[in-house]
Amino acid sequence: LRQSKRIKFEFIAKHHSAKRPIKWLCHLFEVSRSGYYKWLNSEPSERSVENRSLSDFLKATSDEQHCIPGYRKLWKLAIENSFVCSKAKVQRLLQAMGYRSRACKRSFGRAASKSNAISAFNLLNREFNVADPNRVWVSDITQVRCLDGWQYLCVVLDLYSRKVVGWGTSKINNADLVIKTLNRAWKIRKPDGNKLLFHSDQGTQYTAENTLLWHHKRNITVSMSRKGNCWDNACAESFFAQYKKEWMSNLGEISRQQMTTQSRLYIVNYYNSVRKHGTLDGVSPNAFELIN
Structure with missing residues (x-):
């Protein structure tokens, strides 16, 4: 709970404006304003300072060694450099940074496709009933198997009317597909971007720089579903379910162009x-x- 509040306070400090x-x-x-200001003006605890110092050391050391060593080797290096810490603490700090050794099959936070990924809070919070147009747009991507390979469909819906206000297809599922779809919807x-909330999942196409x-x-506020919570973007998910059930499932084998x-x-x-x-x-x- 304390960690959750700290994350919220950090977001408020970074994103507040007129x-x-x-x-x-x-x-x-x-959260309370008094609690926020108390956090903002408080001096960092001794433990926080120690954790930040250790985290900086772990990051610098792992970068020097091309992200190869695991947490056990990094822990030994920390001990050799006079840090007082346990293996569990080193592992926890590395996980918080999104680090995993390149020797592992999966390398969290280190894959090139995710190197610039930035996620956002779930500001929509499943409030799908919207009173005015162009206040909340939601988006998602689905794939369809075609004779000549996968073809991807990206849509943008206005929650006010559930209308598809932008859509695009591509054989490559990347940020370019999302931006192409957004440009069509914007045109x-x-x-007014200042009044628009855009919601999506945390896919790399949406978190790309x-x-x-x-x-x-365009001064648009960005919202993203929580990881593993498809219901946070239920309207877009529902659209694709109907799209496949009502239309695509009846067509048989088709080409990408079709x-x-x-x-x-x-x-x-x-x-x-x-x-x-x-x-x-x-x-x-x-x-x-x-x-x-």
């Missing part, structure tokens, strides 16, 4: 304009926006 004041952020994260909807920079240039064509038919000609949505009082997303 548009996102401290009072609003404290209310959002359910069509022309939202280029994707986050795209949001930053997949893109069929995705357009489903999204533009059926889902947005015809399909009745239960959360919209039985009307289509297009009809809902028209009458509201």
